[in-house]
Amino acid sequence: MGYPDSLKQLIKKVESTRPDRVKKKQDSVEFPALSLEDRDKVLKAYHPDVKEEGRREVMIGPNKGYRIAHEYVDILEAKSRISPEKIDLSKPDYETDVLVIGGGGAGTAAALLAQEQGAKVIICTKLRHGDANTMMA
Numbered sequence: 416m417g418y419p420d421s422l423k424q425l426i427k428k429v430e431s432t433r434p435d436r437v438k439k440k441q442d443s444v445e446f447p448a449l450s451l452e453d454r455d456k457v458l459k460a461y462h463p464d465v466k467e468e469g470r471r472e473v474m475i476g477p478n479k480g481y482r483i484a485h486e487y488v489d490i491l492e493a494k495s496r497i498s499p500e501k502i503d504l505s506k507p508d509y510e511t512d513v514l515v516i517g518g519g520g521a522g523t524a525a526a527l528l529a530q531e532q533g534a535k536v537i538i539c540t541k542l543r544h545g546d547a548n549t550m551m552a
């Protein structure tokens with residue numbers, strides 16, 4: 416696919432100043448670093464994790480009121496994928512080959528692997544599936 420033209424122009428700019436930057440310390444040209452305020456402006460304008468329009472407020476749950484990325488809010492506010500008709504919570508008595516406790520990355524990977532090997536799997540987790548350290552990482 417290669418770089419888009421806009422990025423190629425930036426690469427040229429970096430390459431054209433490289434010889435000056437790699438000279439010995441005493442001969443090299445000092446390019447001023449951005450001030451903290453300017454960095455903040457650039458981040459707010461372009462960085463997907465920092466741009467205001469890249470975030471929204473969580474409306475429900477323990478993270479209610481936090482402004483975080485839309486993708487996380489979508490997950491945190493999602494309806495459960497478990498159908499209440501399929502699970503009788505008044506009689507929590509199920510037979511399974513593999514019981515996985517914890518729905519983070521490790522538990523989910525283990526459950527998928529066991530299922531692929533033909534085992535009947537139940538995964539139970541204390542919060543919603545995906546509401547785990549793995550998502551934060």
Ligand SMILES: Cc1cc2nc3c(=O)[nH]c(=O)nc-3n(C[C@H](O)[C@H](O)[C@H](O)COP(=O)(O)OP(=O)(O)OC[C@H]3O[C@@H](n4cnc5c(N)ncnc54)[C@H](O)[C@@H]3O)c2cc1C
Nearest residue numbers: 516517518519520521522540541542546547548549551552
């Ligand atoms: C902010 C943050 C950033 C991180 N960044 C990195 C990184 O950059 N690189 C890196 O390698 N690692 C990082 N880590 C560590 C990484 O997230 C964890 O090592 C990894 O996600 C652990 O995966 P896990 O599936 O074992 O646990 P988790 O993802 O924590 O999942 C545990 C699951 O068990 C459930 N559970 C807990 N107790 C019970 C219970 N009693 N009954 C039922 N369910 C229960 C939880 O609800 C959760 O679903 C970060 C962690 C955090 C918090």
